[in-house]
Amino acid sequence: MTAVAGTAKTLAESAYLRIRDAIRGGALPPGTRLRFAELQDLCGMSVTPVREALTRLTAEGFTTLEENRGYRVAPLSIEELWDIARSRQLIEGEALRLSIAKGGADWEGALVSAHHLMKRIARTTQQAPTVVDEDWNHRHTVFHRSLILACGSPILLSISEGLYDRADRYRRLSWAIPDNPRAIEEEHELIFKSALARDAEAAVTYLRVHYERTAQQVEAFLLNKAQPDVSI
Amino acid sequence: MTAVAGTAKTLAESAYLRIRDAIRGGALPPGTRLRFAELQDLCGMSVTPVREALTRLTAEGFTTLEENRGYRVAPLSIEELWDIARSRQLIEGEALRLSIAKGGADWEGALVSAHHLMKRIARTTQQAPTVVDEDWNHRHTVFHRSLILACGSPILLSISEGLYDRADRYRRLSWAIPDNPRAIEEEHELIFKSALARDAEAAVTYLRVHYERTAQQVEAFLLNKAQPDVSI
DNA sequence: AGACCGCATATTTTCGAAAATACTTGACGC
DNA sequence: GCGTCAAGTATTTTCGAAAATATGCGGTCT
Numbered sequence: 001m002t003a004v005a006g007t008a009k010t011l012a013e014s015a016y017l018r019i020r021d022a023i024r025g026g027a028l029p030p031g032t033r034l035r036f037a038e039l040q041d042l043c044g045m046s047v048t049p050v051r052e053a054l055t056r057l058t059a060e061g062f063t064t065l066e067e068n069r070g071y072r073v074a075p076l077s078i079e080e081l082w083d084i085a086r087s088r089q090l091i092e093g094e095a096l097r098l099s100i101a102k103g104g105a106d107w108e109g110a111l112v113s114a115h116h117l118m119k120r121i122a123r124t125t126q127q128a129p130t131v132v133d134e135d136w137n138h139r140h141t142v143f144h145r146s147l148i149l150a151c152g153s154p155i156l157l158s159i160s161e162g163l164y165d166r167a168d169r170y171r172r173l174s175w176a177i178p179d180n181p182r183a184i185e186e187e188h189e190l191i192f193k194s195a196l197a198r199d200a201e202a203a204v205t206y207l208r209v210h211y212e213r214t215a216q217q218v219e220a221f222l223l224n225k226a227q228p229d230v231s232i
Numbered sequence: 233m234t235a236v237a238g239t240a241k242t243l244a245e246s247a248y249l250r251i252r253d254a255i256r257g258g259a260l261p262p263g264t265r266l267r268f269a270e271l272q273d274l275c276g277m278s279v280t281p282v283r284e285a286l287t288r289l290t291a292e293g294f295t296t297l298e299e300n301r302g303y304r305v306a307p308l309s310i311e312e313l314w315d316i317a318r319s320r321q322l323i324e325g326e327a328l329r330l331s332i333a334k335g336g337a338d339w340e341g342a343l344v345s346a347h348h349l350m351k352r353i354a355r356t357t358q359q360a361p362t363v364v365d366e367d368w369n370h371r372h373t374v375f376h377r378s379l380i381l382a383c384g385s386p387i388l389l390s391i392s393e394g395l396y397d398r399a400d401r402y403r404r405l406s407w408a409i410p411d412n413p414r415a416i417e418e419e420h421e422l423i424f425k426s427a428l429a430r431d432a433e434a435a436v437t438y439l440r441v442h443y444e445r446t447a448q449q450v451e452a453f454l455l456n457k458a459q460p461d462v463s464i
Numbered sequence: 465a466g467a468c469c470g471c472a473t474a475t476t477t478t479c480g481a482a483a484a485t486a487c488t489t490g491a492c493g494c
Numbered sequence: 495g496c497g498t499c500a501a502g503t504a505t506t507t508t509c510g511a512a513a514a515t516a517t518g519c520g521g522t523c524t
Contacts, residue, residue, distance in 0.1 A: 280479070
């Protein structure tokens, strides 16, 4: 499970966080059948809050529901990978443009801070994931979010957040790649500097490149290891 | 309630549809407190499926939740009106572009059909809404959906659908305007013809104009009658 | 042998009530 | 007079079990 624990004010919410993180972290692989009995067990609560959690997760695309036949972890596919990437290019691209146009000193400050914090942790490329990387992942999330935070559109923000979370499941796959040749830090750097310099077009271009490369990398991984548990 | 009735395979889904349509139709005005007792009464079922419905509606932006303090119908605001309009211009605009590029003969056929069906019903401007207009509204929905149906992106489609539904609450406000000066039919016509002619840029431009005007009209309405029940 | 039916089992969905939490009201102390 | 606390009420949240629905299995009939 990720950082937060005591933040849930309700059992339903805690179940939501637990299950969502289990899905994102890969503990519940794509396609896994989600039986209430097991989830109740996992979360230590009755069926009602678990059900509520799954309803939310389904609305957000993490799980699927066949009525009267149960929930499953939503499958991963190369089509969806690209659909997510393209949609993010469009939506976060515009949000970034707006953010650069509208953001004030406070926005710049938060952005600089987020970028610094992310750079400060060298991503431990060789280690097992879900340990040290969980920390890096959080800072990465904050960085991307702070890029578009000043866009002034709650809707674009919430859509972006949702797509980021969905992309997370794919992104984590690339962590499993032994030696990662990509210079992610550099890509971040380019986006960051352009944004700070208020060069919206450059920043948006670099952001799009960033998502394009991420998708390409994950695609390569999926094509190579055509694992039985990952439905293509 | 709208068209569908027997389509719900589950009580939770039927509650979802009922409540959602009550919100969209204005029977449950913005800000209304949603007590479980009343909703159980309205839907004729126990608390569990009602709760599930509200969870979904909240994920989709129709209702809001304050934990342990209940649900409310999400408020309407001029800011959100424009946020929705701008987001739709961006997202549906791109979806339309893609649809025009990728759509085949089947797409064209469905589009022509949808447009025809919509034109066939003269919108009864002076009558009370929710009676005849409900039919027009449905055809209008189908028309807009069929424009972008061939875009090839499930994500853009589902986002568009969500935004369309949210916009619906605002759009209905303009139905209350006594004599509606706007030539909506013409705007539809322009979009439709450009799309058929595969002139993506024109079609997208007209679509954006269409959403801009709709928002302007609703904004004027909201500013005029600063009703007590509509929080600005 | 193969398809179809019906029973037993597994699982989801819904219920009605209990527990937890928030709100109201009125009394008390300062 | 005014804020604070407490008991009672209203409401949400959670539970555990019943009802509804799907699944698997074994037997029968062709």
